[in-house]
Amino acid sequence: MNLSAVRTRRDTLGTSALRPDGGPKVQGSFAFSSDVWADNMLWGATLRSPHPYARIVSIDISEAIKIAGVETVVIAEDVPGQLTYGLIDSDQPVFASEVVRYMGEPVAAVAADHPETCRRALAAIRVEYEVYEPHINPEDSISGAVPAIHPNGNLLRYQRIVCGDQNATGPIVVEGEYEIGMQDQAFLGLEAALAIPDRDGAGLEMIVATQWLHEDRKQIALCLGLPEDKIRLTLGGVGGAFGAREDISLQVHASLLALRTGRPIKMQYSREESFFGHVHRHPAKIWVRHHASADGMIIKIEARMVFDGGAYASTSAAVLINGVTHIQGPYRCANAIVDGFAARTNNPPCGAMRGFGVVQACFAHESQMDKLALACGLSPVEIRLRNAIRTGDRLITGQPVESVAPVERCIRETDAIPLPPDMTPSPHELSLPGGSGRTADRRHIVRGVGWGVSIKNLMYSETFDDFATARCRLQDGVVTLKFATSEVGQGFVTLAPQIARSVLGVDTVIVEPMDTTIGSAGSTSASRQTWMSGGAVDGACRLVRERLFEHVAKEHNIDPLRLEIDDTDIIDTFGTLRIAVANASAGMVFEETFEHHHRPTEDLDENGQGNCHVAFAFVAHRAVVDVDTELGLVKVVQIATAQDVGRALNPLSVLGQIEGGIAQGLGLAVMEEVLMVNGIVKNPSFTDYLLPTALDAPEVVAVLIEEPDPQAPLGAKGVGEPPCISVTPAIAAAIRAATGRAITRVPVRPSDICL
Amino acid sequence: MSETQFYSLRVNGKQREVTDAWLGESLLYVLRERLGLPGSKGACEQGECGSCTVIIDGAAVCSCLVLAASAVDTDITTIEGYSDGALTDVQQAFIDEGAVQCGFCTPGLIVAVHHLLEHTPRPSEMKVKEALSGNICRCTGYGRIFAAVTRVIEQRDHQ
Numbered sequence: 001m002n003l004s005a006v007r008t009r010r011d012t013l014g015t016s017a018l019r020p021d022g023g024p025k026v027q028g029s030f031a032f033s034s035d036v037w038a039d040n041m042l043w044g045a046t047l048r049s050p051h052p053y054a055r056i057v058s059i060d061i062s063e064a065i066k067i068a069g070v071e072t073v074v075i076a077e078d079v080p081g082q083l084t085y086g087l088i089d090s091d092q093p094v095f096a097s098e099v100v101r102y103m104g105e106p107v108a109a110v111a112a113d114h115p116e117t118c119r120r121a122l123a124a125i126r127v128e129y130e131v132y133e134p135h136i137n138p139e140d141s142i143s144g145a146v147p148a149i150h151p152n153g154n155l156l157r158y159q160r161i162v163c164g165d166q167n168a169t170g171p172i173v174v175e176g177e178y179e180i181g182m183q184d185q186a187f188l189g190l191e192a193a194l195a196i197p198d199r200d201g202a203g204l205e206m207i208v209a210t211q212w213l214h215e216d217r218k219q220i221a222l223c224l225g226l227p228e229d230k231i232r233l234t235l236g237g238v239g240g241a242f243g244a245r246e247d248i249s250l251q252v253h254a255s256l257l258a259l260r261t262g263r264p265i266k267m268q269y270s271r272e273e274s275f276f277g278h279v280h281r282h283p284a285k286i287w288v289r290h291h292a293s294a295d296g297m298i299i300k301i302e303a304r305m306v307f308d309g310g311a312y313a314s315t316s317a318a319v320l321i322n323g324v325t326h327i328q329g330p331y332r333c334a335n336a337i338v339d340g341f342a343a344r345t346n347n348p349p350c351g352a353m354r355g356f357g358v359v360q361a362c363f364a365h366e367s368q369m370d371k372l373a374l375a376c377g378l379s380p381v382e383i384r385l386r387n388a389i390r391t392g393d394r395l396i397t398g399q400p401v402e403s404v405a406p407v408e409r410c411i412r413e414t415d416a417i418p419l420p421p422d423m424t425p426s427p428h429e430l431s432l433p434g435g436s437g438r439t440a441d442r443r444h445i446v447r448g449v450g451w452g453v454s455i456k457n458l459m460y461s462e463t464f465d466d467f468a469t470a471r472c473r474l475q476d477g478v479v480t481l482k483f484a485t486s487e488v489g490q491g492f493v494t495l496a497p498q499i500a501r502s503v504l505g506v507d508t509v510i511v512e513p514m515d516t517t518i519g520s521a522g523s524t525s526a527s528r529q530t531w532m533s534g535g536a537v538d539g540a541c542r543l544v545r546e547r548l549f550e551h552v553a554k555e556h557n558i559d560p561l562r563l564e565i566d567d568t569d570i571i572d573t574f575g576t577l578r579i580a581v582a583n584a585s586a587g588m589v590f591e592e593t594f595e596h597h598h599r600p601t602e603d604l605d606e607n608g609q610g611n612c613h614v615a616f617a618f619v620a621h622r623a624v625v626d627v628d629t630e631l632g633l634v635k636v637v638q639i640a641t642a643q644d645v646g647r648a649l650n651p652l653s654v655l656g657q658i659e660g661g662i663a664q665g666l667g668l669a670v671m672e673e674v675l676m677v678n679g680i681v682k683n684p685s686f687t688d689y690l691l692p693t694a695l696d697a698p699e700v701v702a703v704l705i706e707e708p709d710p711q712a713p714l715g716a717k718g719v720g721e722p723p724c725i726s727v728t729p730a731i732a733a734a735i736r737a738a739t740g741r742a743i744t745r746v747p748v749r750p751s752d753i754c755l
Numbered sequence: 756m757s758e759t760q761f762y763s764l765r766v767n768g769k770q771r772e773v774t775d776a777w778l779g780e781s782l783l784y785v786l787r788e789r790l791g792l793p794g795s796k797g798a799c800e801q802g803e804c805g806s807c808t809v810i811i812d813g814a815a816v817c818s819c820l821v822l823a824a825s826a827v828d829t830d831i832t833t834i835e836g837y838s839d840g841a842l843t844d845v846q847q848a849f850i851d852e853g854a855v856q857c858g859f860c861t862p863g864l865i866v867a868v869h870h871l872l873e874h875t876p877r878p879s880e881m882k883v884k885e886a887l888s889g890n891i892c893r894c895t896g897y898g899r900i901f902a903a904v905t906r907v908i909e910q911r912d913h914q
Contacts, residue, residue: 022850025858026842026865028794028834032858035793115784116777188798188806188859188893239796239859240893271799428881436888489857489894652853656895660856663896686803686891694887697897 010567012502013714016652019494020511021487033209033236034192038264041194042071044257045118045267046250047108047125048276049100052134052346052679053149056098056127059108064124069113071261073125079256081225085248087215091152092312092349094223094252100129101149101311102348103680104276111257111265134679138285138308138343149311149346156309156342157317159324161608163396164335168291170299174371175289178364179745181673182308183281185353186691189239191249191277192268195258203230204258209238211245211486214520223252224259231255235514241488242664243352244278246525247314275684279314279351280674282307282342286364288327291335296376296383300335301396303327307342307350307360314351316342321461322357324608328396329365330407330455330618331387336396338608346679352525354664355725358456363746366452366729370736380451380733381415384620389455397604399611403717404707406644410620411453413642413703420624420638420699423447433626433633435695444630447637450733452621452726457613458718459528462603466528466614469519470536472500472544473591477582479504479541482512485521485533490720491653492529496537498650499714503541504548505565505581519595527617527718530649532596535713539594547590552579596713615711619643619722621662623698623730627738632750634670636696636731642703646717651704654719658702661723663692668724669731671696673747762827766790767836778824783807785823786833794834794862798891805890808863808870809833815870817889834862837869844907845869852903856894864890868904877908 011017024030061073076083076097083097084090096105110121135146141154148154193208203226210216213233221228238245254267269277284307291300305323309316324340353359373383388407394400423445432440460466471482479500487493497509514521521533545565552570553560562574571578602610622640627633639662648654671690675682683689708715728746736743739753759775764785771790781800786792786809795818796806802817809818810832818833837843845868848854855861864887871878871886878886883904884897892900 016853018850018853019855021858022855023842023846025855025861026846026849027838028862028865030858031793032796034797035787037788114777116779186893187857188804188891189796189857190798238857239798240857242893271801430881430885436885491856652899656853656856656899659896659898660894661896664893685801686799687801691891691893692896693889693891694884694897694900697884697901700896700898 010501010507011498013498013649016650017494017498019491021493031237032189032239033207034190034268036194036207036236037266038194038196041264041266042111042113042261043115043118044109044111044254044265045122046106046253047122049096049103049105049107051100051129051131052103053132054100054129055132056096056100057130058128060126061108064110064121067117067121067124069117070121071111072257073108073110073121074256074260075108079223082222085219085223085252086313087247087315088317089152089313091150102346104348106253109253109257111261134346136345136347136679138306138345141343141345142341150344154344156313156344157320159320159340159604159608160606161324161336161338161396166337168300168335170291170293172292172294172372172375173289174368174375176367176371176744177285177287178367180284180360180363181747182283183353183668183672184275184674184689185242185244187240187242187244190269190271190274193250193254194264194266195254196264197258197262201259201262204255205232206251206255207234207236208251209236209245211241211488211525212523213484213486213514213516215523216248216251217516219248220251220255224255233516235486238486238488241524242354243356243525246352246523247279249277271686272684275681276348279349281353282309282319282350282360284360286360288364288368290368290372292372292376294376296372296378296386298331298333298387301328301333303338305340308345308347309342310345310347310349312349314349316350318461319357321604321612322457323361325397325612326358326361326455327365329362330389330453332389332393333396347676348681355721356526358454359725359728362452362454362725363729363732366726366733370733381411384411384451384453397612398609399613401616403616403711404709405616405618406705406707407453407618409705410618410642410644413705414620414622414640417640417701423626430695433628433635434631439631440628440633444628445626446629446738448625448627448734448738450623450730450737452730452733454619454722454726456527456617456722456725458531458617459526459598459614461601461612463601465597466522466532467595467597468521468532468536469593469595470533470540471518471591471593472540473589474504474544474548474585475589477506477585478508478510479506480510480512481537482518483521483533483536484514484516484518485529486514486524488524490524491650492533494653495530495534495649499534499537500541503538504545505568507568527720530716530718531712532598535596536594538713539596540592543592543594544590548585551588552584615709617644617717617722619726621727621730623727623734625731625734625738627735627753629739630754632753634735634748636666636698638699638701639727640701642705643719643722644705644717645719646709646712647706647715648704649714649716654704655702657719658723659700662700662727663697665724665727666696666698666731667692669728669746670748760824762824764823764826764831765829766792766831767833773823780823781819782821782823782826783818786818792833792835796859796862798859805867806860806863808866808890810866810870815867834866837865844910848903848906852899852906854895854899854903860890860892864900872907876911
């Protein structure tokens with residue numbers, strides 16, 4: 001991709017405009033939420049349960065409170081408002097009071113003068129537990145074999161999809177059972193917030209790293225028993241999110257400590273605490289059976305999908321829906337019967353992570369497509385081309401795919417990308433599987449190629465009235481934009497000014513701080529902000545342009561409909577008028593606020609029928625791997641990809657999302673897993689939870705498929721999630737091709753390859 | 756706390772007094788919380804991620820693993836020591852090539868890249884990858900970071 005070719009003078013839409021926060025970020029002066037502080041500030045810290053399941057017999061804070069420098073210790077009974085919180089169901093206690101349901105559940109919090117004082121205070125809190133045997137098997141939760149571990153029961157959600165002829169079958173039947181491990185988002189910037197109480201103690205201000213300021217505010221207000229307008233949230237610099245900041249973590253604890261002490265509270269998790277402080281990607285087990293004709297056309301899908309939701313609901317219900325509605329993959333299928341379960345266990349709570357339920361489904365359906373190809377004597381490419389969804393096809397939910405659906409083109413363009421050269425007889429040792437471990441032996445290395453193709457819904461589903469708000473002010477040729485959209489690294493702060501420049505013909509665009517003084521922008525998740533907040537900024541700018549045109553038209557006594565923006569000028573399309581926007585708006589202020597709503601969606605009925613999703617994006621991945629078959633080590637050599645992006649509003653940002661998503665999908669394929677033994681997390685650190693490094697990064701060759709989507713405000717589809725979805729099964733398939741092993745589980749472990 | 760100490764550190768060429776500090780504080784903590792230098796970031800506390808990379812007596816180290824009080828009589832350079840207003844070529848290349856997304860790993864990477872190119876002006880692709888493999892980036896997948904390093908190498912070659 002030639003990125004320099006699309007740079008222009010004005011950083012409008014379609015150019016690779018550079019990040020406005022790049023300067024501060026490269027100099028270390030950008031204020032992340034962990035960098036903010038206040039005079040007279042205290043540190044806050046959380047005491048967490050060491051047990052996955054236990055009754056709390058007693059909590060004794062008397063020794064902790066005596067420690068010099070400790071200002072307060074709070075437990076469940078100190079929570080003034082609602083005792084629980086949660087994104088969909090409020091089922092998670094602010095502090096556990098009677099029972100702890102997962103390892104790491106918060107039990108108490110302290111405020112003290114120094115992080116070390118906090119640590120000592122936490123160590124001095126005596127909690128007596130009656131330890132129970134944890135329920136860690138989701139199947140037991142589904143069958144009712146174990147008693148409910150929560151008043152709301154052990155089944156977080158069940159959803160069935162029944163579509164078409166249940167007796168349909170074909171000459172080819174392939175089935176498999178697939179397992180996906182628990183992945184951590186592992187953003188670099190740990191959870192952090194500064195809570196500053198109001199002088200009257202009746203409210204507070206919080207600077208916090210989050211994906212959704214307004215949702216945080218709502219949940220904080222409920223738990224504190226305060227009206228929402230008494231709580232003002234400002235986005236602190238966010239060091240990545242990937243879904244892990246959609247749920248509340250330390251927000252309520254820090255707020256409570258601030259109100260109790262009347263002093264600013266800074267809270268910041270350690271890496272270990274972060275592993276317990278946010279939700280993870282759901283581990284899942286998926287059984288699928290495909291029925292197909294002899295020439296490989298899919299006739300029916302049967303599936304049973306079990307997602308382990310862990311101890312609390314978080315977004316499990318929505319993750320499950322994404323799982324069951326995407327199990328067909330980007331392939332036509334007229335008949336289906338799918339059962340999906342999200343189960344409560346004493347494992348850590350699971351919720352949002354980039355890909356949101358579709359990652360799990362995709363590993364299963366793509367593994368099946370390769371089985372189907374084999375059974376039909378077709379290539380992995382051919383089987384996918386034959387079944388590829390097109391615009392207008394109906395999904396197994398009955399929903400027609402109204403989005404532009406260039407699945408076939410994604411596959412063909414990926415297939416056209418040249419394969420990497422063969423491994424040389426004496427390759428650089430660092431390029432071998434095992435990398436810097438320098439353990440691999442050239443003689444045992446086998447190369448494999450594998451495919452993955454995916455469909456991903458964009459935005460929230462199932463009747464959620466999703467919207468984003470933005471305000472645009474034009475004054476003297478300068479635009480100021482205001483929105484509450486969380487910038488988590490994705491680059492909305494780059495895109496929003498590009499929109500304003502394109503719509504209004506200005507050059508200078510100021511983005512105000514993101515906070516709750518304007519309406520919600522919704523969450524930075526579900527690949528939705530370019531569409532939703534982009535739509536809101538576009539809408540606000542268009543309203544301002546209308547007013548500007550009316551003003552100019554009146555001044556020049558012409559019809560405003562004849563006016564348009566040309567570069568930085570307003571021109572009369574019928575005549576000779578040309579006036580610079582800066583001049584036309586001199587001494588004037590035009591200000592408009594716009595709320596962008598996407599079209600309504602429907603709930604699924606008991607048979608899983610309904611138009612539950614807003615829109616879809618598609619992508620194809622081809623992986624080339626080298627495997628040391630004796631050591632079970634994998635080096636991903638190249639990922640080729642063609643992604644349906646609608647319209648690349650900022651090609652450099654899109655490429656960044658693609659490469660970054662691929663690295664995370666690679667992590668799930670061969671490295672990353674939160675390991676648990678009987679509910680105990682064994683590797684909550686970067687020493688033991690392995691992340692892709694510079695040496696693990698494959699060559700990425702990306703093609704952007706630009707077919708603007710008429711439903712999207714700017715023609716652009718979300719590009720955040722698709723890159724990380726089908727890359728995982730592509731890598732798994734490549735390992736299969738290299739080794740002949742079944743590879744039914746990700747992450748693929750050395751023992752899956754060579755034992 | 757009782758176990759406190761006075762000492763001084765030489766950071767970015769300036770002698771800085773540290774007063775009433777608990778002896779167990781890491782260099783990263785003291786830089787960030789006591790000396791007003793929050794550019795170095797903490798993300799793992801185990802020397803695995805490189806976000807806190809600083810230069811001590813010419814060596815790139817993870818400041819989270821160094822006891823601040825043990826760093827007296829050393830020369831410490833942090834990200835704040837690289838630019839006084841104007842961006843370095845490495846910093847500019849990171850912006851121009853899209854190597855920055857959330858930016859949390861960026862200060863550590865800038866320090867690491869400067870250190871690499873100072874000691875190895877024309878590193879091979881593998882050398883770059885090895886040198887940066889101690890700096891975890893979760894957003895970019897490293898592609899744009901490699902592009903930024905390549906740009907700097909080429910620019911310096913042409914100078």
